[in-house]
Amino acid sequence: MDGKGQLVVIALGGNAFLQKNEKGTVEEQWKNVYAAARQIVDLVKSGYKVVVTHGNGPQVGNVLEWMEALKDKIPPLTMDIAGAMTQGWIGYMLQQAIQNVLIEENLDHRYRVVTLINQVEVKKDDPAWNNPTKYVGPYYYNEAEVKKLVEEKGWVVKPDPRGGFRRVVPSPDVIDNVEKEAIKLLYENGFIVIASGGGGVPVVKDEKGRVSGREAVIDKDLGGQLLASVVGADIFVILTDVEGAYLNYGKPDQKLLRELTASEAKKLLEQGVFGSGSMGPKVKAAIRFAERTGKPAYIGHLYKLKEILEGKSGTKIVPDKK
């Protein structure tokens, strides 16, 4: 395989940090991060340039739980700050692991790794603001407490399908990556850049162009496709814990979809084939990248990154033929 200097933007899923049945100890996190780092360095070895993004669901959940637990002692921070904290946490681990694996592979004289704190501008008038859907933070079981949170903080709290009540926040659509110039400058100069972590810190612009954070979450693959578009990626890869997008997923006749045009994928998406939870947003982000850039997007398993780019694994979504 020869990457020929093509730029790949890789969106890491939760399994790059936390595997099922793990408690999330620091040791487990490092083990998972190193496994992801080896996949990434393998691509670099094959001649690809790489920009990395990642989710932060469990991590931002932890930060919100921590803050809530001591809210009477330490004033809790807002979600934008919590998001930036997880960019530091995860970015640090990825940056160190990738750098160390580059050293093991004698590639450190050619590449360095760096994490940027990264804001993403979201739509101010997105209908999502009036329809928060993303569960975040701790579970509450006491209805009086829930009522208090709603009244005092203006939170929207809903029953969680997994039991109890939880805060829900909007997940608005993305417009622009605020630090895109820095990301471009760095990867053009041989840096492996980690950016748009957790989808990016959601900010909105005022009439002068000043930005401010919002209590919201950005879908990390939606943030990832934006990142891939603005830095001019040749390929966008969404890595997760399944082989790709399936027809009839989880049923005896499930069938891995190996290649779809954007239009074909859109039709299946509209039919609800991929569900709204996990695969749906991935397919949606892949379609958007293919449509915007005319370049392919892939969805596949974290530990098959190379096979995915070789066309041996995963689901490939290609732009419609003109």
Added chain:
Amino acid sequence: MDGKGQLVVIALGGNAFLQKNEKGTVEEQWKNVYAAARQIVDLVKSGYKVVVTHGNGPQVGNVLEWMEALKDKIPPLTMDIAGAMTQGWIGYMLQQAIQNVLIEENLDHRYRVVTLINQVEVKKDDPAWNNPTKYVGPYYYNEAEVKKLVEEKGWVVKPDPRGGFRRVVPSPDVIDNVEKEAIKLLYENGFIVIASGGGGVPVVKDEKGRVSGREAVIDKDLGGQLLASVVGADIFVILTDVEGAYLNYGKPDQKLLRELTASEAKKLLEQGVFGSGSMGPKVKAAIRFAERTGKPAYIGHLYKLKEILEGKSGTKIVPDKK
């Protein structure tokens, strides 16, 4: 005043985020960060290039307290990760505030702002490893609990002069800024870079050059002078909540020291004039910058940044005349 494109590295103290008698609410933090951002943009307006670093004492203390409070539910993270989280937190706020003030001043077409997650290599054989001195994290009042922490986690716990017991960690000397190439590339291309937050995430190198984090804290001014040296700063400024370094500080005959050579400052430092708590490390870092680079370092009040560089306020430490 004309900065003539000179590069200033600014080390922000705790008062850039938290003022005395504040609780540390998010609103208070933004208010303080914007006040600091205005000072910084004022310099940019005057023709200086700027790289910013900052402390993280109260913030990392909060993160450690949060983790400790839920340690039976969520596996606590190590101090290196906690440090990276505070780089995200503080970096995000500074980055957004500076960018917004640049917009207000119509300077945003020339400058952008970016925060890097930044590791700093520390001495492996520093005697500090055997003599931890920096108090971190929550206070403990139960001696049985302290005993358990010492036995189970290998912590060193000491009585805190402010009451109770607290963990102490080493504060080793610094060797190198791991991400220095990225910082240089960015500021040379018109970015205001926020780096080495909280002194930097402390890491040590193994025989192959791979780095790994340590349970330690780096003095932020020591990390700041290293940052200033490696990026080739013309001026290093340490900002705090007093006017500069004093003789007989706090006594009726206290006298602000306006200018000292590195040797003069060293002599006073050895005589214990500046104390070991707050001003001592600042003077030490300023001396080291002046000696290493042959360029001046300043210590002064956050809200007098411009006056300091104009020579109207603060303490200036200059290299010895040859």
